[in-house]
Amino acid sequence: xxxxxxxxxxxxxxxxxxxxxxxxxxxxxxxxxxxxxxxxxxxxxxxxxxxxxxxxxxxxxxxxxxxxxxxxxxxxxxxxxxxxxxxxxxxxxxxxxxxxxxxxxxxxxxxxxxxxxxxxxxxxxxxxxxxxxxxxxxxxxxxxxxxxxxxxxxxxxxxxxxxxxxxxxxxxxxxxxxxxxxxxxxxxxx
Amino acid sequence: xxxxxxxxxxxxxxxxxxxxxxxxxxxxxxxxxxxxxxxxxxxxxxxxxxxxxxxxxxxxxxxxxxxxxxxxxxxxxxxxxxx
Numbered sequence: 001x002x003x004x005x006x007x008x009x010x011x012x013x014x015x016x017x018x019x020x021x022x023x024x025x026x027x028x029x030x031x032x033x034x035x036x037x038x039x040x041x042x043x044x045x046x047x048x049x050x051x052x053x054x055x056x057x058x059x060x061x062x063x064x065x066x067x068x069x070x071x072x073x074x075x076x077x078x079x080x081x082x083x084x085x086x087x088x089x090x091x092x093x094x095x096x097x098x099x100x101x102x103x104x105x106x107x108x109x110x111x112x113x114x115x116x117x118x119x120x121x122x123x124x125x126x127x128x129x130x131x132x133x134x135x136x137x138x139x140x141x142x143x144x145x146x147x148x149x150x151x152x153x154x155x156x157x158x159x160x161x162x163x164x165x166x167x168x169x170x171x172x173x174x175x176x177x178x179x180x181x182x183x184x185x186x187x188x189x190x
Numbered sequence: 191x192x193x194x195x196x197x198x199x200x201x202x203x204x205x206x207x208x209x210x211x212x213x214x215x216x217x218x219x220x221x222x223x224x225x226x227x228x229x230x231x232x233x234x235x236x237x238x239x240x241x242x243x244x245x246x247x248x249x250x251x252x253x254x255x256x257x258x259x260x261x262x263x264x265x266x267x268x269x270x271x272x273x
Contacts, residue, residue: 066225110228110252113220117249122259124266128273141273143266144204149249159247160202161237165270167207172267174210175260178231181214182253185229 011039012055012090016097019056024063024108026153055094058086062098063105072098111152120156121148143168208244209236231256 018035021027036048043051058079067075076091086094111118124145143163150156163171211234217226235247251259 064224109223112222113217113226114250116232119249119251119255122262126266126269126273141270143270158202160204162204162206168267168270171210172263175263178212178256179260185214
């Protein structure tokens, strides 16, 4: 097999994109055969399969370690030196891919590891309760908050909450305690 | 979907908040990512519907999500004060 057929460039970038979609972003269903025929039509299936597995393994290792650019360079250099490793052209394509997709992949990994519901959205309005001539009710504004919650890969659930002004301020106090905790955590040395 | 939104707004149960518990956690590692390293805020709400029945709802927020949540609450407080 000519090494040139599996060289870097656009096909490898496309392959890495497809692998990322499948492995991290939860969009499986891109078959090996489809990838091969679209990106590497000249390469026979029995050679494409180990190549795909190798690229998948490399991408998973990089993502799992959340490599910074120094670690990435060291890792890819080591891969170019091993038996059955990658070429330096391929290393360059992988490096460029990770640099531009790192944030998004990391976000997907974070979402995948959260097994509770996440907060997908929040909308609110404030209603003023008007006084009726038959009731002694005083004008009392009310905040109506709708939380959109959802587990990874599942449909959203909506939770509607009503708060009066006193309650809003109580929550605000709690939220400021949380913020203080976060500040303390972030300012602590690792 | 516009109709779903209208249906939701018209028929949704209004709950009141009975309790708000929270914790600040740090996800360190997982089977898919050995180096996760991200802090998150986990919240447990106890809410009561109009009949008084109490339900528990749990959810998590990343730090940026929490900061947005906090900012929106400050806006609500500012508005509710002026109404």
